[in-house]
Amino acid sequence: MITLSNSELAVTLTLDIVGYESPEASDNWLLLKVNLTQADNRFDRIDPALECIDIKRIHEWFSALSERRLPSSVRLWFTEPCLGLECYGHWDGRVRIAVILACELRPPFLLRARDAVRDEWLDEELDGEEWSVWFDLTEDDFSNILAKLESYIQHYPARR
Secondary structure (H helix, E strand, C coil), X not given: CEEEEECCCCEEEEEEEEEECCCCCCCCEEEEEEEEEXXXXXXXXXXXXXXXXXXXXXXXXXXXXXXXXXXXXXXXXCCCCCEEEEEEEEXXXXXXXXXXXXXXXXXXXXXXXXXXXXXXXXXCCCCCCCEEEEEEECHHHHXXXXXXXXXXHHHCCCCC
């Protein structure tokens, strides 16, 4: 399981591959389990959002970012447009990415942001159908993410 946290927005997101969509078939669709919490809001969903090859693409993307290289694409999308990743840049030893959830993986609640001036939480307007939240990743985060992706690649090889 990959866990990402944004303490400023009080968001925790976990992503996990929990199996093939059709264990007995020869297709390569994987079930992605998404758990998202922010304050009292919670969203849980399992969806066949990724194919086996997508895990390799995600690994290459995070590997490039961990080495402070530009990945082949700043924004990474997949056949099913439910999940996206975007790189915003790096500074102070951290890399800022966004995780974009759409379609079946879009949470039913608005992202809440803290207004420091008024000291209150405000609901963010969402841009269209996408729900996006940013995370600042450290070297430890990259090590954990890459190790988990390698585990998924080994455990869920392409079947055809």
